[in-house]
Amino acid sequence: MSRYFVSKYAALTPYTPGEQPRGRQYVKLNTNESPFPPSEGVIRAVEAEGHRLNLYSDPECFVLRGRLAARYGVEPDMVMLTNGSDDILNFAFMAFSDEQSPLFFPDITYGFYPVFASLNHIPYTEIPLTDDFSIDPADYAGVNGTVVIANPNAPTGKLLPLDVIEAIVRSNPDHVVIVDEAYIDFGGQSAVSLVPRYDNLLVTQTFSKSRSMAGARLGFCIGQASLIADLNTLRYSTNPYNVNLMTAAAGVAALEDDDYYMGNCRVIMDNRAWTTSALEALGFTVLPSKANFVFAKSDRIGGEELYLRLKEKGVLVRHFKLDRIKEYNRITIGTRAQMECLVDTVKEILKEAAV
Ligand SMILES: *Cc1c(COP(=O)(O)O)cnc(C)c1O
Secondary structure (H helix, E strand, O other), X not given: OOOOOOHHHOOOOOOOOOOOOOOOOOEEOOOOOOOOOOOHXXXXXXXXXHHHOOOOOOOOOHHHHHHHHHHHXXXXXXXXXXXXXXXXXXXXXXXXXXXXXXXXXXXXXXXXHHHHHHHOOOOEEEEOOOOOOOOOHHHHOOOOXXXXXXXXXXXXXOOOOHHHHHHHHHXXXXXXXXXXXXXXXXXXXXXXXXXXXXXXXXXEEEOOOOOOOOOOOOXXXXXXHHHXXXXXXXXXXXXXXXXXXXXXXXXXXXXXXXXXXXXXXXXXXXXXXXXXXXXXXXXXXXXXXXXXXXXXXXXXXXXXXXXXXXXXXXXXXXXXOOHHHOOEEEEEOOOHHHHHHHHHHHHHHHHHHHO
């Protein structure tokens, strides 16, 4: 830390992204990227925008916003786009929470929530998941603060049904409930359908996971126009051009190729079922996942040891050192060949550990 770094940030612990390895080629199952390439249409759209990079992008994302609104059955003024959905979470925390409306989220969830809370000096309460790593909706009823819930949750993969989300939203009418749907396309039911009825509901989604665009950075949120206007006040006070030309064009093309992406999601769901049974057959406990990853632990080898042994053998998964979940690993669901490689490697490691 330099002696110039201001004291209000001195205690900030930044988010730790999953490794992006250089050099060695891994079977990369650690950051929930899609194993499938962008569609041909997306690649063409990005190439076509290259010659216009001398111009600013459209801060209103007019075309893409219209297409997204149509895709999700809402009005364009109910949509905002950003540079990845992490951006929205930061804006939403800034806009809708403070000392009078502190944050509430689970103890086991997306690691960025406490970081954005700390960055913005917003007090927060981590509500423990139940023993089976579920969110108990009763814990969020009328908490008198801003609620943020990842649904499906990360890194557990567990999904709350829509009526439970609705009950939480209804029980906190004076505060915003943010539902982070980064993984909703892998088998969940989106809360977007509730937005017209609740002015305190904000749903965020991303093109990073289900639409093979993690590197393009495109996220969006859907809420009533009044909430979206507040978020735009903050976006236009930081960087109105946060969605670049190429990414906006890629987003439009991705929506045109929606069948390709939703088809890929179905393949991931099949591979998830296959991987879950294969790991269970090896004695693993695998939480029931509705995301593009599974969260699993073995009764024969510790979580960190398994992570390290897999890495030695060229398979990268994500391990978290948090006490409650340190025996688990989060394994991204890739192609069937990648998952077969994972399972074969796990078998090898368990055999070696048994000697
Ligand atoms: C991946 C992820 C995001 C955001 O990803 P972006 O790439 O910034 O869109 C948000 N929430 C959760 C729970 C995630 O796993």
